[in-house]
Amino acid sequence: MNRALLPAVVCLVSLLSTGAAMSNPVTAPSQAQKTQSAPLGRSDSEQAKNWGLTEQEWTRFEKIQTGPRGFWSPNLDPLTALGVEAETNQERQRYAELQVALEAKRAERELAYQNAYNTAWAKLFPELLPIQGMASSSPTSSSVTPRPALFVEDHCPACTAEAQRMQNGGTAFDIYLVGSQGEDEHVRGWARQAGIDPSKVQTRQITLNHDRGRWFSLGAPGPLPVTFQQVNGQWQRLD
Numbered sequence: 001m002n003r004a005l006l007p008a009v010v011c012l013v014s015l016l017s018t019g020a021a022m023s024n025p026v027t028a029p030s031q032a033q034k035t036q037s038a039p040l041g042r043s044d045s046e047q048a049k050n051w052g053l054t055e056q057e058w059t060r061f062e063k064i065q066t067g068p069r070g071f072w073s074p075n076l077d078p079l080t081a082l083g084v085e086a087e088t089n090q091e092r093q094r095y096a097e098l099q100v101a102l103e104a105k106r107a108e109r110e111l112a113y114q115n116a117y118n119t120a121w122a123k124l125f126p127e128l129l130p131i132q133g134m135a136s137s138s139p140t141s142s143s144v145t146p147r148p149a150l151f152v153e154d155h156c157p158a159c160t161a162e163a164q165r166m167q168n169g170g171t172a173f174d175i176y177l178v179g180s181q182g183e184d185e186h187v188r189g190w191a192r193q194a195g196i197d198p199s200k201v202q203t204r205q206i207t208l209n210h211d212r213g214r215w216f217s218l219g220a221p222g223p224l225p226v227t228f229q230q231v232n233g234q235w236q237r238l239d
Contacts, residue, residue, distance in 0.1 A: 051078045052098045114204075122202060128188075130201065130208070146230040148173040148238060151215045152190070159225040160194045167197060167206060178211040178224060 048058035061078045064070065064085050073081070079102070083095035121130050150166060150173055152159035166173050175196070180186045187208045191201070200206045218228060218235055227238040 047078075052102065053078060053082075057082060118202070118204060149176060149228045149235075150174065151176045151178055151211065151224055151226045151228070152194075153178045153224045154190065156224055158223075162225040162227070163194050163196065167195075167200065172205045173227075174207045174209055176209045176211040176214060178215050180210045182210055182212070 044058055045055060048055050051058075053061070058078070061081055064081050065074075065076075069076070069081060069085055073084075076084075077099075079095045079099040083092055083099065086092035086095060118130075121128075148166070148171065150163060152163060152175060154177075163175060175191070177187050177190050180190075187210060191208055196206060196208070201208060215224075215226065218237075228235045229238050230236075
């Protein structure tokens with residue numbers, strides 16, 4: 001071969017090799033492909049089972065939470081998220097029935113524990129009024145039936161009068177003391193001066209609670225007392 005042509009031949013071979021490589025690129029699977037093909041981990045499978053869902057439904061729930069619904073409602077439970085974003089009435093009904101059954105079981109367990117708690121309190125502290133609602137972030141009820149939540153404060157004759165009126169009427173309700181500073185004895189002192197019947201507190205017909213900012217979180221305008229009750233999942237002012 002002519003030595004003068006050797007560099008040109010080498011260059012041509014190099015270009016042909018590069019072209020072949022470009023026409024048949026080797027690509028790694030995308031992250032989306034990996035995610036789509038990978039089975040659920042053990043923890044995800046257990047989570048799906050706990051909520052009565054299939055693995056496919058749990059994967060859809062996780063996808064929902066990465067979209068607009070996850071931004072609007074970041075702490076939504078799986079059944080509500082799937083129900084709200086259901087594409088058919090049949091799907092929506094399925095998630096609603098799953099949620100009702102699960103919440104019924106939860107209410108039954110919580111009520112059983114509350115009864116055990118009341119028994120233990122009466123046994124260990126028979127002379128001390130129990131203070132409820134320490135861990136709750138919003139007015140709650142120990143019963144399936146919604147109860148009125150009465151918000152009161154110190155040095156408020158109207159608050160005392162309203163509490164006595166509800167008590168005398170036989171209403172089961174929850175008292176929230178605004179400004180209690182988390183001090184149990186502060187709440188008990190208010191209850192004593194308001195004439196709250198200790199026996200009704202022991203049986204939870206009336207509960208005593210720290211407000212812990214709940215009144216402000218509900219956006220209640222005007223002076224106290226204020227009464228709220230849960231209606232269709234929303235807290236509405238009664239007075």
